[in-house]
Amino acid sequence: MKSNSNLEKLLASGKFAVTSELGPPKGTDVAAIEKKAGYLKGKVDAVNITDNQTAIVRMSSIATSKILIDLGLEPVMQMVSRDRNRLAMQSDLFGAYALGIRNVLCLTGDHQKFGNHPQAKGVFDLDSIQMLKMVKAMRDEGKVLCGDEISGGFEMFIGAAANPFGDPFVARVPRLAKKAEAGADFIQTQCIFDMDRFSKWLAGAVDRGLDKKVHILAGVTPLKSAGMANYMNKNVAGINVPEEIIERLKGVAKEKQADEGIKICVEQIQQIKEMKGISGIHLMAIEWEHRVPEILELAGLLPRPVV
């Protein structure tokens, strides 16, 4: 075992994993974290704690992760290189480890232009792949990037993201291969709506044997309404919601669209479960944590196995 995290043990045992996501509050409201965590406790294997997602200032992912541990949940601490240079990243990783965090997701992060401080200086000292390599060397060689030895242990289960829907498509499998080589133990993908393109990407990954090198968790997001589907399709680069899904949501009455969105999500999960090369799902119910148990129940993924 590299980290002994619940997520690692579960994936190593070959069980189908379920991770979810919790966005920290835009302030110090710990009760909001406790409320969201309450919906997820015992329902998922680990919970991603986002790091200033979409470049909006929120409580730090380290602190929120620690609060989650105290509540009895396992966090996957996200860390973006947009806001930290290599010194800050490594020192924060030491701190995270000391606080009991055992899963980390290495990301470059959304550009600061999209957040609430577009005037900020973006750091981008390392990209996500260089960051993965650094974290792996911290764990496996006990060294920080410059080669100095680390005092104490650093057992971390290392994750990365993949976006099969970004362009150019020809770059997407090689980029996954690079992340696997750099040190990713698991991958969580961007939300999947376009199943055809996802299947094509996955086939390319399986062809290169990448599913044997990294555990691939497929990203799914329940759509709350036709409006949300339209918005994501138009405004979020790298997310493509096929017309048929938007039409299907439009086809039901407004107050029933949320339920229809959940139905679509459950169908997607069932489809994904059957795919070769998939080790689990990453369910991103954006500000909809309370509906996670219901989705997982309908998808036949509850109760969660204990390892």
Next chain:
Amino acid sequence: MILAERKPLAEIIELIGDARKVLVLGCGTCVTVCFAGGSKEVGILASQLRMAASKAGKELEVVEETIERQCEDEFFEGVKEKISDADVVLSLACGVGVQTIAELFPEVVPLPGVNTTSFGRPVEPGVFVEYCAGCGDCLLALTAGICPIARCSKSLLNGPCGGSENGRCEVDPENIPCAWHMIYERLEKLGRLDWLDKISEAKDWSSSASGGVRIDIREDLREIKLES
């Protein structure tokens, strides 16, 4: 070339303040080519300042001059007097030019009339694009001659992020092409996509602005000076 764009007129008028005599000093090199601070722009700005002053009922004498290069001492020879005579010197050169004035004329407070933006080139009439970030450790040989440090909004070194769509960068799809998309397209045509399989290691930024003020010392040229 060094790219710059002229500051808004209102900002320039505020910078000039109560000065009675202003020298608008253009530069005949980079800023002339990018239409920000050459003799033509000096003329336009001088007229605008005169009109604004007369409209505001202020007395303002505007002197116009353009020298070949404001980044080298010898080109200032012919304008020394005009610089000393003016209450303020408004330089339309890049930041290097403005600072050269400060260095050569201790009694003068030079004012910047342009915002210096980057190193780049005109790609079509009226469109100037940043191409080089001056990182001090050129890696263009690895990326088919397209710089991801200057031309990728996140300066990524290992391929495109998820925000690349139809060849455009999500930061400003209308104006910014995705540098990594271009790199892939070029290497695909060259049959060299395998170049991108290798992980690009953490960059040593000490040769960039992160390493402190950059100074090139050329001993060979120093010796020539001593000999002569």
